[in-house]
Each structure stands twice: as structure tokens, then as C-alpha cells.
Amino acid sequence: MTTATETRPRIPARYAVTGPKVTMRRVLRSEWSKFWSLRSSWITLVSATIVLLAFGIIAASVYRPHATHASGTPTDPVGLALTGASTAGLIVGVLGVLLSAGEYGTGMARSTYVAVPKRWPVLAAKSAVIGALVLVVATVTALIAFGVGAAVLHGDAIALNLGDHGVLPAxxxxxxxxxxxxxxxxxxxxxVRSTSGGITALVVIMMLLPALASLLPGSTGDKLKPYFPGNAGDAIYALHPASHSLAPGAGLAVFAGWVALLMAAAAIRLKRTDV
Structure with a gap:
């Protein structure tokens, strides 16, 4: 007794059905859809916007020219308008962590990297989408906060207009x-690939690192502080940089360098380790 074995003709590779070619444009579109499909994403973005706008308006409203201001309190219209910038920066940083590390918690990362085997385009697209979106929203919010603050401070000695030197760049x-x-x-x-771990690391790097630097011997800590991510980032939007801080252009270069360094480290881990 013999068993008949069904044989199927082998389909040449050139006739095999393949999916759409993975392009950067398609990856960008996918990450854009992911962002808006998650309620936590736009809620966090709206929260950062509210903080930046509300803190700026409140700071301008309560400002009194003859009052004694504590050290570090802004005394110019731009500084008042951007009072909430550091807090908003922490919030959008958390947003970035949620978008990337959250996929590892839900298991979506595995499906994503099956669709995009090279992996690094996902990291680049995710950063480009959220970075560009936050850039636009934050810039518009900062302009509104300054405009409202300028109206509140109209007639005060510190009042400035958008066209005054250094205001728009700040x-x-x-x-x-x-x-x-x-x-x-x-x-x-x-x-980090962990939401809680990523948020903790973000807070430590952006907020606690400068404080820990003060524990270093001699003047080493003071020399290093301006180059930490948080301090370098704050220098970018300073109308009148403090004597111990970087100039806005230098702050931008240093902070962008930290971002690039972290991106490179994340890309290397994506390439060398499994999901």
C-alpha cells in the first residue's frame, strides 16, 4: 500500500507576494497614527501646554516691580512667560518615555520590529514625530504666554515687545x-525599556544631577553644572543668561549633543539585543 504525497509547485521568488516596502515615510505615518491613537499621549501633551501657558500668565499677573524677589525668580517678561518651561520639559520628557518604553510593556514593540526589521527607523520616526509636534505646540504656547504677559505688564519698567532684542529667539x-x-x-x-525606570532616570538626569554635582570636591561641580542636560536646556531660552550658565547657542548645542548621544546608545541596543 502506498501513500500518495501531494506536491505543490514551488513559486519562484520573483513571483512571491510581498508586503509594501518599508520606507521612512510609512514609518513616520505609522508613528503619527500611534501617537493620536493613545489617549495618554495627547492628554500628556495638553497637560504640558497648560502648565507652560498657565505658569507664564500667573507669573506675570503676580509680578510686582518693587517686591523683593527670591533668588532665581525671573525678573524679565520672557523669564516670567517661560516660568513653567522646566516643568513642561519634564512632562514632555515623560511623554517621550511613555511612547517608547510603553511599547515594550504591552508587547507592541515585537510587532513593530517585525514590520520594520532594521529597527532604527522606528526610533528615528518616533523621535521626529513627537519632537516636531512638541516643538510647534510649545513655540505657539510660549508666544501666547508672552503676549498675554506683555499685556499684563504693559507700562511696567520691565515691559518688552516681541520685536525687542533677544525676545523672539528666547x-x-x-x-x-x-x-x-x-x-x-x-x-x-x-x-531603558521600562516606563517606571525611564521616568525615574529622566527625573534624576534632568533635576537631581546638578544637585548631586555640588557634592564634588572643590569647584569641579560648579564647572560641570552648566553642561548637564537640564542646565544646558534651561540656557537655551534665557533672555539674560546667568554668569555661570552657557549662552543660548552653546546650551542648544550641548543639549542636542546629549540627545544625540542617548539616541546613539538606544540605536546600538536596538541592533544588538532582542526585544
């Missing part, structure tokens, strides 16, 4: 800082 710098902060969070989340 407001645009705030948008750049927040956009880079979001990309920083994406890279950190992709590197």
Missing part, C-alpha cells in the same frame, strides 16, 4: 528645548 528657544526634551525621553525610554 521664545523660539523654549520650543526647541521642549522638542528636544521629548526626543530625549523617547531615546531614554527605548534604552
Amino acid at each position: 521664545l523660539l528657544g523654549a520650543g526647541a528645548y521642549l522638542g528636544l526634551s521629548a526626543a530625549f525621553g523617547v531615546a531614554l525610554g527605548s534604552l
